[in-house]
Amino acid sequence: MHSVRARSQVARSLLSLASVARSAAAPASMHTPKLWTSWRSFPCPTHSPFISRSFTSTSSRWTNEALQKELLDGVTFGSFPTRTHKCGELTKANVGQKVVLSGWAQKIRKLSDELIFLPMRDSSGMIQLVINGSSGASDRIRQQLTEITPESVLCIEGHVIERNAKAVNPKMATGEIEVELSSVVILNKTHKSLPFQPSNSSEVNEEVRLKYRCLDLRGEKLQRNLRNRSLAAWVIRDYLVSQDFVEVETPMLFKSTPEGAREFVVPTRNADAFYALPQSPQQYKQLLMSSGIDRYFQIAKCFRDEDLRADRQPEFTQVDLEVSFGSAKDIQGLVEGLVRSVWKKLKGVELFNGGEFPRMNYQVAMSKYGSDKPDTRFGLEIQRVADLANSNILEAIVLKHDSKPSDSDIKRITRTDAKTFPVVKITDKNFSSWLHKLPMSSRLEGSLNIDEINKSIDLQPGDTLILNDRPVFLSGGQTAMGKVRLELASTMQSKGLLEIPSTQYNFLWVEGFPLFSPEEDPSKPQDRLAATHHPFTAPVAEDLPLLFHSPEKVRGQHYDLVLNGTEIGGGSIRIHSPKLQTYVFEKVLKMTPEESGRFSHLVDALSFGCPPHGGLALGFDRLMAILCETPSIRDVIAFPKSASGRDLVVGSPSALTDRQLSEYKIKVVKS
Template structure:
């Protein structure tokens, strides 16, 4: 995929110790030929991972951690002793990196048309090479008038003129010579049939130009046309304005992929991944390593899919992430690893999850938390599409305790306010039984959120639904009060409050006329109930027309200092890992690990975007004894299942850490898709089914014999039924 221009000369050399490689000059630097989304930053823009005016960051590390991050390539001899630095192209060369796109970025029905002009290389990206067309539908402009072209595409409309849509989903009118038999023949051809047309590019008749289209000034007068394939009657129209239910879209996914939206989403995803590869591999010396798909079931984390083997009673497991493999790669001295990893989790039906998903998996040796965060910020800044606006780094950071106390969640949406306020002091002397009961308990508290203009936009049934929601999910009821225009309060609690207490409550939550205040009493964990109510209230307000969250804004946030362990569900006396059992404890809490493990904080960090977790990582345990103590004593796990990892850690494992970014969720937020299924080519349904191929499906009993598996088959009728849910 990459083309590299050869340097014309070796350029000046600089000695950097024994065996150091020459450093190329700007003029002779080896420069990649990049797609538009991969072009180097323009002059004056901050480097990836660097805020405007900020000095370049240095990433720690005993190997290769010297100096600011630059474009490096490891030498083929001794990767730790000598390096060949590849300087970025000069400013003049960067100015010449101008993409020539045949049409807009919006979707495509064939392969992507991308050409680069102004670069001193013999080969060019050209989607018209090796194929039957000479131009694409979206490539033609008024400068092509008079040229004879061959186009391929699908019939979109059959009206007075025939519209052909092809690459970039651009509609191009076809006209015909007077008396031509082509018009009659082609107008009888079904919509979405595939054509190859040869004709001359001509200007559109006066008054028929369409300035809203890239090809709005021209049309093609067809001379020859060939129907390459006819199309049967389709289950839905392949047009963006045609509404289709999701089940039908999943069942005929290959038709849904022709839409402008799906084309745009998948092509933008491809550009993002290519940019990430460029940043990690070519600029920061990472190695792309594929890890096994067939592994073994190990303790901790989500449920895993099992795969039968030919050894009786033995099964493989599909990895929920390459976590153990990337740690083993660090033990093996690979230093910097990344992978566009396919992962699998058997989590049942969840609207924002898929049984198979993709993550950008990263691991580094000799790194600390700040180094991983800086790398991640630079990666996102470098790969972020220009049309989505710049990414400002460094990202703000917030502790887990602070996020829960202020927003009622460990993944807060910081695009809007409605922060949780502690109003315990207001109700300390209020004679209300249930409030005094909660306040008298250890860590008892009363907290509140203010819903702006809630009295105007919310009805009583909405407030009741919020109360029912928090009671069902958190066993926590809510009280509410409304601030009237005359300064009075509408609430069951108002009669128990004197004027000073009412004024103190209004000031604490910064309430105004027609605002609604929601109250919750109990231990600090009850903040999660208010956090849920905060989000649901925002959804209700926006559904009624009040704008709270800018859909075009992207607010990144690091959440750090998570607890290393949490009480186990169903048995709170035992502990389980808050992240995974390989997360290292905070250095300041190490002494608590052996006495009060529930109080230990972990070196775990989550990356949150607009209230959604898009990444999570940690600094790992690299000491075998500490890892064994956590597994055996704290978590009470069978260490035999992880003996391979424990043995590796005892063989000189370096300090290491990393992160994994959820590519599907990141892309869905980037394009504003309602579901991650809209950024995946062939997703599964809510129940984990592939509706297009109707899988999973039954396997004949004789095919199971080599795996020593016997299945109690359901009723014949059930086997023959088709479930598209």
């Protein structure tokens, strides 16, 4: 019914267009200036690169038949055979069957006048089409094939036949069969030369691929990634609904609040009134807990105006959830079940045999791996060597003699703009004296037994030490030694000295983060503290007395889910006391009345009898990048932004007209 209406509407449009064309060809006295202006503004004849120049005049050649033929050149508009199968679904079980397939033509291979092969691809895979022999029908098909260019869209009819043994292609899922053509319908030929072939997109500059994303998305890799993303989203929804969660959509137009990252602002037609796009649904989901929703989730869009890299986009997706009356352990258990469900469905892997994920304290992670998101798939662990004066320690990475990189690589890795790390090669001669020959030896504290130290760090002659001194108490996300460790691992892996399995999934909960950290924003007073994660995280109950005189020592009820060195999720138990939340805003974070006033809606919700609650957000894009084994989240997003933050497909962000700027009371200041 809909297709009949659509064809009828198009027919009326074409007749109307022809009528306008005839009017344009008539004497000037027969049409009004208004009609002429309307026709001149019509984009097809004078502006489109696809319309023949023969139609750019107002001559009598403007006929209904000629115009229709021109507009539908190389296109089948109307009915065509209904697809019976997808290309990649055919198997030997279909041999002898008549099939109708639709898809994109690949490059034709003509072995002779009578034997022609044409691979065709659709979303399910590839099949080889063949025409062999000479007949009246075959001649017609051959003539059609001469008009087909790669990536033209076809509908074909034919019979599935078995390839002979020598022609079997083991690299194709359908390599044991092919389809012998009996008819071909060209649904839409390629009307422009393609900037690249989807099958060769990996050889093309990424910006070109992003600009012509519709071509790039035809490739097998991105097709598979997007389908896996869809499947993972379905598994997540199914699991959470089975756990009595309610999916609630929260607003995209929010307000500017001081949560940490820079925001995207949205102007309105009211002067001095702006929306902000949400960095996360954090405040709304806490309001939902006060509303009695009890268990909320959402696959939510979030926005942050941050510097971009392989694992960061200005708009991204997170699996957001919040639970009332639950402990950190309860929430972690729910998330572990969710992650297990996804890995089981997409990878066929049972994580930890159904047991709990490992847990690690933040200070341990920073000390041992130099990171709050440690990759535990390989060694190179940072070891404590000795205590130094002024509450510092000496730490080291030991490179074993049989697997260490070259001296030039070690020199490159240990010399940075910020510092040069001492490197010591252990020999028989200095095995019992190396520690006392270090530049910082005068700062060593306590009685030291070098033989015991060598034993504790498993040091042998032939090994190499990379050393560093640092404060005992650590903050932030990564230490200087942590950067060295990752660079060493990358170098050693590239040289075949270290194996890091991509299919090994080392999930890990990191807990015990400091609730507050030193302010890192240079535009703010450096004597102020900042929330390590966000200002709504509850302190550990035992540390509550420290909040009033040593807030920097307070631990937060925060937990990060880490996978192979990547943070894929973070959550916490929230503050549900309105007075405690106000104290954190005003006394600890030293927000101005204007800043803290932006959270008045949240404090009100806590004041109305809000239950204890907590939650977590999983980075869906990062999760999918790991599942799809790709280094960039751009490969699991349909239309991602480029490294410079631009959508190259549509050309955004773009300038506004003077009229639009005036309407929104905006004045652009040229820098």
